[in-house]
Amino acid sequence: MTKRRLPALSPSETEILRLVWLLDKATVQNVCDKLPAGRKISYATVQTLLRRLEKKGYLKHHIRGKAHVFSAAVKREAVIKRSVGDFLDRLFGGDPVPLMQYLAEHGKIDADDIERLKRLTDKK
């Protein structure tokens, strides 16, 4: 099994990668259209980011007409796992509990979220 370590994701790359995941398959234009309203960033920049994501191994593409259609080259799960892991290490020394507490105490998650979550984990 080739569990090779892809080059790290930069913040902006992560932001773009998330949108590709969301769209499943996406052209540069598609990604641009999905950018949050306030995000002022040019088509060309999105394109560069997608190019880099592909070079780094996170995306692949096929051609449709004259456009590139990008899609995930590695499982989202795996990327999330690593990103969260790295983040946890850096900010909390790897201990997830403080993060959870933070989320709870700062209203990032509310009672409803907990309910949903409870259902999710119970089901497992």
Place this chain on the structure above:
Amino acid sequence: MTKRRLPALSPSETEILRLVWLLDKATVQNVCDKLPAGRKISYATVQTLLRRLEKKGYLKHHIRGKAHVFSAAVKREAVIKRSVGDFLDRLFGGDPVPLMQYLAEHGKIDADDIERLKRLTDKK
């Protein structure tokens, strides 16, 4: 109230900042000593990172003997809040539930934790 927006933290800076928080007050040497075993990074590099953290406004220092003693210049809480917020935005579009879910599914957090969490948020 001066809620100014400090320059973003880089991953390595975050890593070092966490150690200063942990130590409360720390010299370059102290930080080096707290680095996890595998982390190969020179004294000089740690020093640069601390310098940058101070320039960015996250740390301040006073002198003790010939050494600088660094400590937090802004509340850890505030930094955490922003870091987690940014991270959540980039990777999950701001929705914390998938993150919690990830934590849950990887055995980092179990049903009991969620129960406690529920109580925590209910009480608020």
Place this chain on the structure above:
DNA sequence: CAGTATATCGTACATTTGTACAAGCTGTCA
């Protein structure tokens, strides 16, 4: 007081990141 161990300071430098323009292809529609 002079030497030594320990600090900081100034600086450097290759990469990565964020951002984007300009030039050159290529479907498509009139």
Place this chain on the structure above:
DNA sequence: TGACAGCTTGTACAAATGTACGATATACTG
């Protein structure tokens, strides 16, 4: 078929990042 809208490619470039050396300053120790 020829022009045009829409894409990609090549390239650029300043700023941030990760990493660290060499020179200089300074507190202790004998």
